[in-house]
Amino acid sequence: SAVISQKPSRDICQRGTSLTIQCQVDSQVTMMFWYRQQPGQSLTLIATANQGSEATYESGFVIDKFPISRPNLTFSTLTVSNMSPEDSSIYLCSVGSSIQETQYFGPGTRLLVL
Amino acid sequence: QKEVEQDPGPLSVPEGAIVSLNCTYSNSAFQYFMWYRQYSRKGPELLMYTYSSGNKEDGRFTAQVDKSSKYISLFIRDSQPSDSATYLCAMSGGGGKLIFGQGTELSVKP
Numbered sequence: 001s002a003v004i005s006q007k008p009s010r011d012i013c014q015r016g017t018s019l020t021i022q023c024q025v026d027s028q029v030t031m032m033f034w035y036r037q038q039p040g041q042s043l044t045l046i047a048t049a050n051q052g053s054e055a056t057y058e059s060g061f062v063i064d065k066f067p068i069s070r071p072n073l074t075f076s077t078l079t080v081s082n083m084s085p086e087d088s089s090i091y092l093c094s095v096g097s098s099i100q101e102t103q104y105f106g107p108g109t110r111l112l113v114l
Numbered sequence: 115q116k117e118v119e120q121d122p123g124p125l126s127v128p129e130g131a132i133v134s135l136n137c138t139y140s141n142s143a144f145q146y147f148m149w150y151r152q153y154s155r156k157g158p159e160l161l162m163y164t165y166s167s168g169n170k171e172d173g174r175f176t177a178q179v180d181k182s183s184k185y186i187s188l189f190i191r192d193s194q195p196s197d198s199a200t201y202l203c204a205m206s207g208g209g210g211k212l213i214f215g216q217g218t219e220l221s222v223k224p
Binding site: 004031033040041042043044045048092094096097099100101102103104105106107108110 | 118120146148150155156157158159160163165202204206208210211212214215216217
């Protein structure tokens with residue numbers, strides 16, 4: 001199984017600022033995914049990031065708010081821009097596994113926006 | 115209407131009880147069905163995986179998929195305090211995109 005790490009593990013930020021979350025995988029993977037898990041809610045896919053191409057965003061998420069980089073096959077970043085308290089959430093990255101359609105998840109980044 | 119509906123719980127049971135967790139879905143294109151377990155302050159981990167309909171057993175865990183009713187279940191036998199976690203159902207029609215249920219918080223009391 002893939003080992004995924006995320007930085008930071010948690011942060012408290014002021015509204016109007018931006019935070020970049022890093023996701024590192026211990027093996028090369030084609031697809032990486034970014035999710036948001038709001039308090040009491042399920043995981044919602046923000047975007048899919050493939051190395052060498054623009055990220056594909058889900059309905060309700062836009063690149064200006066959540067820019068994503070994917071510089072190589074083991075690393076990705078998600079930036080939460082111009083944050084508001086509504087952005088307080090857990091942000092998770094994941095990668096596909098050898099079992100079709102399943103994913104391994106990172107530990108998450110817990111973000112609180114004041 | 116959400117694509118995937120999951121009984122929200124929370125659910126509290128005594129140690130040794132049989133636990134039943136359920137999800138319903140509306141998209142008939144879903145072919146891949148999963149259960150993830152998420153401990154507090156951790157990321158979800160894959161617990162069970164089923165392709166199409168049928169049952170799958172792994173130790174104390176049994177996953178069932180009934181595509182005709184658009185209904186999936188996870189059964190936990192002889193539940194243990196270490197099973198206390200949030201259980202998330204997830205589904206996919208292919209292409210790598212997972213749709214998750216809301217999650218059921220389970221507490222197993224010693």
